Amino acid sequence: MSQGQNAPDTLEKAADLLQQGLGTAFKAGGSSGRQVKNLLNGVWFGHPLHPAMTDIPVGFWMLSTTFDLLSGANKDSRLAPGADAALGLGILGAFGAAATGLTDWSDTYGKERRTGLIHALLNTSALTANCLSWILRRQGRRKLAVLLSTTALGVTTYSSYLGGEMVFNLGTLINRNAWATGPEDWTPVMPSNALPENTLCKTRANGTNILLVRQAGNIFAINETCSHAGGPLSEGHLEKDTVICPWHGSRFCLVDGKVLDGPATFKAPVYQVRESGGQVEVRSAINHG
Ligand code: FES
Numbered sequence: 001m002s003q004g005q006n007a008p009d010t011l012e013k014a015a016d017l018l019q020q021g022l023g024t025a026f027k028a029g030g031s032s033g034r035q036v037k038n039l040l041n042g043v044w045f046g047h048p049l050h051p052a053m054t055d056i057p058v059g060f061w062m063l064s065t066t067f068d069l070l071s072g073a074n075k076d077s078r079l080a081p082g083a084d085a086a087l088g089l090g091i092l093g094a095f096g097a098a099a100t101g102l103t104d105w106s107d108t109y110g111k112e113r114r115t116g117l118i119h120a121l122l123n124t125s126a127l128t129a130n131c132l133s134w135i136l137r138r139q140g141r142r143k144l145a146v147l148l149s150t151t152a153l154g155v156t157t158y159s160s161y162l163g164g165e166m167v168f169n170l171g172t173l174i175n176r177n178a179w180a181t182g183p184e185d186w187t188p189v190m191p192s193n194a195l196p197e198n199t200l201c202k203t204r205a206n207g208t209n210i211l212l213v214r215q216a217g218n219i220f221a222i223n224e225t226c227s228h229a230g231g232p233l234s235e236g237h238l239e240k241d242t243v244i245c246p247w248h249g250s251r252f253c254l255v256d257g258k259v260l261d262g263p264a265t266f267k268a269p270v271y272q273v274r275e276s277g278g279q280v281e282v283r284s285a286i287n288h289g
Contacts (some may be wrong), residue, residue, distance in 0.1 A: 011114055011117060011118075011128050012114070015113050015114065015117050017251065018106075018244035019105075019106050021090060022087075024085075025105060026106075037103055037262060037263075038132055038261060038262050039099045040099055040103035040104075041103055041104060041262035041263045042265045043259050043260075044264070045265065046259075046265060046266070049100045050097065050100035050101045050103075051167075054160070056092075056096065056097065057091070057093040057127075057156070058156060059090075060086045060089045060093060061087065061090040061130065061149070061152070061153050061156060063082075063083075063152050064083045064084075064085040064086035064090060065083075065149060065153045067080070067082045067086065067104055068080075068146045068149065069136075072146065079115040080142070084134070084137050087130060087134055087149055091134060091169050094123070095208070096132070097123070098120075098124075101116075101119075102120065103263075104172075105117070105120065106171060107228070107229070107248040107263045108172060110158075111170060112166055112170040114171065115162055115165060115166050118162060119166065122156075122158065122162070123156065125152075126155040126156045127156055127166075128148065129148045129152035130152045131287070133146070133149040133152070136148065137244055150158075156169055173228075175227050176225050176227050176229065177223050177227050177266065180208050180223050180269050181204055181208070182210065182269065182271050182283065182285075183284060184284055186274065186282070187205045187206065187271055187281060187282055187283060188276075188279035188281050188283065189203040189204070189212070189282055190280050191278060191279060192278050192279060192280055193278070195214050195219065195280055196214065197215065198213070199213070199214070199238070200213060200233070200234045200243060201213070201234065202224050202232070203282075205271075205282055209221065209223065209225055209234075210223065210271060211223070211233050211254075212273070212280060213243070213254055215241060215254075219242060219275070219280060220241070220255060220270075220273070220274070221253035221270065221271040221282050222243075222254060222268040222269065222270050223268045223269040223271075226245040226247065226250055227264045227265075227268060227275075228247075228248060228263050228265075228266075229247060231246055231247035231248070233245055233252070239251075240256060241253060241254045244261060245264070248263050249261060249263075250262055250263060250264035252264070252268045254272060255270075257269060257270040269284075269285075271283065271284060271285055272284070
C-alpha cells in the first residue's frame with residue numbers, strides 16, 4: 001500500500017481543493033496571474049522566495065518572545081512596546097511568507113504535498129494565535145497575550161522543522177541540476193542528420209541528459225532535466241527559442257537557460273555545441289567560458 005493510500009482522505013481532499021483553487025485563481029489572471037505567480041515563486045530572484053520570506057516572521061516573533069520573557073522575568077515593562085512592535089511586524093511578514101509558500105506548494109504532489117499542507121495549517125494556527133495576542137495586548141490583557149504568542153512560537157518552530165524536512169529530506173525546490181556538470185571535452189552525442197529542425201531531442205553525455213534543438217542554423221544544448229522537480233524537458237513544448245516543461249509549465253530560454261516562467265527558479269545549465277565529422281558534439285560551458 002502506498003503512502004498516498006495511508007494518508008487520511010480528508011487531508012488529500014483538502015489538498016486537492018486548495019490546489020485546484022490556487023490553479024484556477026492564477027489561470028483566471030491570464031498573463032498577470034502568471035506574472036504574480038512568477039513573482040511569488042521567486043523567478044526574478046533566481047531562487048525560491050519563500051525561504052527568505054519565512055525569516056521575517058520567525059525572526060520578529062523570536063524577538064518578541066525574548067522581550068516578553070525578559071520583561072516578565074525582570075518585572076520591567078519597558079521592553080513591552082518592543083515586544084508588541086516585533087509581534088506586529090512578524091504578523092505582517094507572515095502574510096508574505098504564506099503567499100510565497102502557498103504558491104510553491106501549489107505545484108507539489110504526494111508526501112511533500114501532505115507535509116506542506118500540515119506545515120501550512122500549523123503556520124496558519126500560529127498566525128491566528130499571534131493576531132489574537134496582538135489584539136489582547138491592545139486591550140491590556142498581557143498575560144494571556146504572552147501565553148498565546150509564546151505557544152505560537154513553539155508551533156512555528158515545529159512547523160519550520162517541517163519546512164526543512166520538505167527541502168532536505170523530500171527535495172522540494174532543490175535545484176535538480178546542482179551536480180550536473182556535463183562533459184569537460186567535446187563529446188559526440190548523435191549524428192548531425194539525426195537532429196531535425198525545430199524538434200526537442202534528448203541525448204546523454206557524461207551521465208548528463210541534454211536537450212538539443214536545431215533552429216535556423218543554430219543548435220542549442222541545455223540540460224534536459226527541469227531544475228524545478230526534474231521534469232523531462234524533451235517531452236515538453238517548443239515555443240520559438242524556449243522550451244516549456246510538461247510537468248508544471250516552467251519555461252526556459254534555449255539560448256542561455258534562463259527561467260522565463262516558474263515555478264522553476266534555477267536556470268538550466270547550458271552546453272557548448274558544434275558539428276564535427278558528421279556528429280553533434282557538446283561540452284560543458286563551465287570551464288570554457
Ligand atoms: S518539473 Fe515542475 S516545472 Fe518542470
